[in-house]
Amino acid sequence: MIPFRVTFRPGVPIHEQVCYAATKAVVSGQMRPGDPFPSVRALSKELKINPNTAHKVVGALIDDGLLEVIPGIGTLVARVPASSAAERSHLLDRQMEELVVEAVRLGLSVTDLNRAMEKHWNRIMQTVSKD
Numbered sequence: 001m002i003p004f005r006v007t008f009r010p011g012v013p014i015h016e017q018v019c020y021a022a023t024k025a026v027v028s029g030q031m032r033p034g035d036p037f038p039s040v041r042a043l044s045k046e047l048k049i050n051p052n053t054a055h056k057v058v059g060a061l062i063d064d065g066l067l068e069v070i071p072g073i074g075t076l077v078a079r080v081p082a083s084s085a086a087e088r089s090h091l092l093d094r095q096m097e098e099l100v101v102e103a104v105r106l107g108l109s110v111t112d113l114n115r116a117m118e119k120h121w122n123r124i125m126q127t128v129s130k131d
């Protein structure tokens with residue numbers, strides 16, 4: 001089982017989408033240091049992606065320092081320091097750009113966009129605080 005979710009979107013390379021989802025899972029704490037990371041074979045099978053693509057994903061995450069290979073044990077989430085707010089915020093860059101582009105396309109002002117975002121933020125925070 002893959003410990004993160006990927007929703008594939010057209011126009012974005014598959015390996016980038018998988019790397020993003022895995023990075024988000026690590027930075028958000030969904031995957032913790034020392035947790036096992038799926039093998040290339042498991043990643044390929046579960047996500048229904050080419051094994052070469054899965055290998056590229058694992059290699060990129062190792063290069064980024066998010067994963068480490070321990071001989072005899074396997075590939076694990078690296079023991080990295082806690083992520084900063086800037087690193088967590090960086091995960092939203094793509095979605096924020098898409099949101100801004102859509103707002104401009106609809107003719108909304110930045111004030112309208114901020115109001116809508118604040119409305120959704122408050123609604124979600126009320127839901128979270130009830131849990």
